[in-house]
Amino acid sequence: MARLSDAELRELKQGLVAAVVGAGVDDAALSVLIRQLTTDPDALKPVVQLSLNDPSRLAALNSTGLMAGGAGRTLDTVALLAAEALATPFVAISLLDDSTELLAGLNVDDGDCERVRSADLSIGKFTVATGIPFIVDDAKDHPLLAGHPTVLSGAVGAYAGIPIFSDDDDAVGSMCAWDTHAVNWTGGQILVLQDMADLASAKIFRRPI
Structure with a gap:
């Protein structure tokens, strides 16, 4: 993969942020990104990888010991509570190092969802790379997700x-919910998910709640 200039990386990051935030915020940057993705589906990989490789972020994540230790019952409980509050079938606490995604908390049995996979297959990487919420009502129509293997399947x-x-304030992962069909996420659901993300963070970094 050719090394990108700082200007090219900035352009990609602007397009990524525009795609995560949604239409109407920076449509020009979004249009440029869509053209780039049409030509090269892996166009965003360098800017995402740059964020995943950030030393401060990795140090914070590694300090938890979770990437080495795997899932924890406490975080599974947080995911289960979130799923019940949101009335959605799937909720996970996703953690990402530079190459791997771990679902450290999950509301379903391990046989129903893969706990560990390549970061390349993660949807949560877009949340980590931008540090902002990523809300998608219909994944089939979203420029970042339409061609994703889990959406196609x-x-x-x-x-x-x-x-x-x-x-x-380093983004080490995401509190994420998903469904197998399109969903009109409500403001109340997003607020609940934010509260649960704060709870997950407190559990992960052993802060008082």
Whole structure:
């Protein structure tokens, strides 16, 4: 992969942020990104990887020991509570290092969802790379997700992810919910997901609640 200039990386990051925030915020940057993705589906990989590789972010994540230790019952309970509050079938606490995604908390049995996978297959990487919520009502129509394997397979039809931050405001993962069909996420659901992301962060970094 050719090394991109700083200007090209900035352009890609602007397009990524525009795509995550949604139409109407920066349509020009979004249009440029869509053209780039049409030519090269992996166009965003360098800017996402730059965020995933950030030393401060990785240090915060590694300090939790979760990437090495795997899932925890406490975080599964947080995911289960979130799923019940949102009335949605799937909720996970996703953590990402530079190459791997771990669903450290999950509301369904392990046999129903893969806990560990390549970061390349993660949807949560877009939340981590931008540090902002990623709310998608219909994944089939979204420029970042329409061609994603989990969307093409029908496993993900709608997605909502809220960043999980360390004590130093590094995004280490996301609190995410998804369904197999399109969903009109409500403001109340997003607020609940934000509250649960804050709870997950407190559990992960052992802060008082």
